[in-house]
Amino acid sequence: MKKLSAIILSLVIAFSVTACFSGNNEESKPVESKIAETETTESVNIKENMDSVLEHKKFEGIVYLTKDNSVIYQSATGKDEKGNDLKVDSIMYIGSISKQFCSAAILMLRDQGKLSLDNTLDTYYPEYTAGKNITLKNLLSMRSGIPDMVVKTPEAALQVEDVSSDKTEEENVAAIKEWIFKQPLVSEPDTTFEYCNANYFLLSNIVEQVSGENYYDFISKNIFEPLNMTNSGFINDVKNNSEWGLTYDTFVVGEDAIGLTKGAGDMVSNAEDMDKWMTALSSGKIISNESYLEMTTDYSPEISHKYGYGMAGYYNGGWGHSGFIGNYTSFDYINDGYHLFIADNTGYMDIENLPTDLLANVITSPAN
Numbered sequence: 001m002k003k004l005s006a007i008i009l010s011l012v013i014a015f016s017v018t019a020c021f022s023g024n025n026e027e028s029k030p031v032e033s034k035i036a037e038t039e040t041t042e043s044v045n046i047k048e049n050m051d052s053v054l055e056h057k058k059f060e061g062i063v064y065l066t067k068d069n070s071v072i073y074q075s076a077t078g079k080d081e082k083g084n085d086l087k088v089d090s091i092m093y094i095g096s097i098s099k100q101f102c103s104a105a106i107l108m109l110r111d112q113g114k115l116s117l118d119n120t121l122d123t124y125y126p127e128y129t130a131g132k133n134i135t136l137k138n139l140l141s142m143r144s145g146i147p148d149m150v151v152k153t154p155e156a157a158l159q160v161e162d163v164s165s166d167k168t169e170e171e172n173v174a175a176i177k178e179w180i181f182k183q184p185l186v187s188e189p190d191t192t193f194e195y196c197n198a199n200y201f202l203l204s205n206i207v208e209q210v211s212g213e214n215y216y217d218f219i220s221k222n223i224f225e226p227l228n229m230t231n232s233g234f235i236n237d238v239k240n241n242s243e244w245g246l247t248y249d250t251f252v253v254g255e256d257a258i259g260l261t262k263g264a265g266d267m268v269s270n271a272e273d274m275d276k277w278m279t280a281l282s283s284g285k286i287i288s289n290e291s292y293l294e295m296t297t298d299y300s301p302e303i304s305h306k307y308g309y310g311m312a313g314y315y316n317g318g319w320g321h322s323g324f325i326g327n328y329t330s331f332d333y334i335n336d337g338y339h340l341f342i343a344d345n346t347g348y349m350d351i352e353n354l355p356t357d358l359l360a361n362v363i364t365s366p367a368n
Contacts, residue, residue, distance in 0.1 A: 046073055049361045057354055061344025062088060064271035065362070068337045069279060072362075074271070080245030081345065088271055091231055091244040092343040094330045095265045095323025097274075100295075101219055102200050102263040103140055103310030104281060105207045107291040108222060114210050124206050128181045134189045136206070139199040140309040141299040145185035148196045149176060165257040169236075172259035176201060193300035193307060197264040200310070204263025215262055223286060227276045232269040235261060244268065250326035250345070265325050271341045274332055278339040295319075315356040316363050322352050331355055338363055 046065075050073050054063065060078035064071070076088045109115050117140070121131030130146075138144040162175040180198055187194060204215045211218050216234050224232050236258045238246045246268065248256040255261075269277070280286045287295075296319040298306035306313025314320055318335030329351040333340040340355055348354075 046362055050075070050358050053354075053357045057350065057357065059344065059348055059354060060086075060346055061342065061348065062086060062090060062092065062271055063358065064088060064275065064341045065358070066275050066339045069275075078344065078346065081247045081249060082245045084245055086345075089231065091233075091246065091268050091270045092330060092345065093235070093246065093323070093325050093328040094267050094269050094274070094332075094343065095325035095328060096197075097321045097323040097330055097332050098261070098263070098265050098267040099200050099310035100277075100281070100321055100332075101223060101267065101310075102203050102207070102215075103295055104223070104287050104291075105215075105218060106136060106140065106203055107287045107295065107309070109207065109210050111288050111291055115206075121202070124209055125177070125181065130185055131181075136203070137299075138189050139203050142193050142195050142199060142307055143190045143299065144196065144199050145187040145189045145191070145194065146180060146196055146198050146202075147183045147186050148198050149179065149201075163257050163260055167257065169259040169262075172257050173205065173262070176260070177205070193303050195307075197261075200264040201262055207263075216266075223277070227273075227280050227286075229269070229273040229276055232267065232273045232277075234266050234268065236266075238268065248326075250328070250347075252326075255326065261325070265323065271343070274341040275339050278332060278334050278341075282334050314352070315359055318355075318359075318363070320355075324351075333359075335359075335363055 050063065050065070054075060054077075061076075063073065063075045065073040074088045076086045076090065078086045080086055080090055106115070106117075110117060115136065117135060117137040119136050121128055121134045121136075121139075123131075125131050134144045134146070139146075163172045167175075176198075180202070207213075207218055208215050213221070216236075223229065233241070235256060238244060238248065238256075281295075282292060283289075284292070295309040295311050296313075297308050298313060300307050306319075308319065310321065311319045312321055314333055316335060318333050318338070320331060320333035320340075323330040327347040328343065328345050329348050330343040331341070331351050331354070333355050338359070340359065342351065342354060342358075344351075
């Protein structure tokens, strides 16, 4: 079985990005940016400033900014994979933003009294010797010491040989778990931050054990359906929804293997659905306000950036996450009623700095 190449480039957030993609811009036609409110002087200034930033940064993709549920800026430029003009409501891969949903699922089950974040992994995996010292909180905060399934070199290869797009979800998940449980830890649990997709892979599996449902079904029933997120789904849904304009063509071989990105980078969505998600997540509609505060608390003060539970600290006190998968990059951001969603399919590698430039003239004081 061939090893899967370079998958780390598609799941990591910018803390570990080391390569970039190039996009074909020759046939891209800009779509005029819009402001959905009456054009006050302030709204015109926002439009002009954000248009200028996107032009200067040579960004092609989707930008969607709301404040207290009102759209104050939206823009779409470029093409989808089928050659059609991107629209603000185009569905995109969102990569590691998916971790927010997995984190929320765990906290939802905790709020229901079905698990504790202090539970250790041997509760769920008795065969995992190191698991007796690793808690769910350690997984959520990237402080478990578990190695990722991928080595981080230009010649990177997935270490789990028996994972394939030709195999079933059960076979792939079993192979990844077997590999994880055989590896020595890279650090002692809760001693340092190590960004690792394996943490969220295991968390998604724990959601299944505790809920008794497939992870994809759990997210659909408990998040997508209540929030009317009708334009959201999972990587394995793409092949049955050609109207989405998505393919697996920019993925490395086997990256679409069902189960591989579960909990860590497995979702697709669009701007409006992501705004619904950010609104619900930050207002106590999906998890409690106390749980959201836990998600947006920094657990690794020893490093230069903040990281909570599937959420990282960004510009002016806001929280969100970036995503990279195939040629797709994405970013979401929550700050005191402001919600920003960005997505592109050209491999735009400055995705984590773009929000700062876009918001510099919009959010001028730190969140409370």
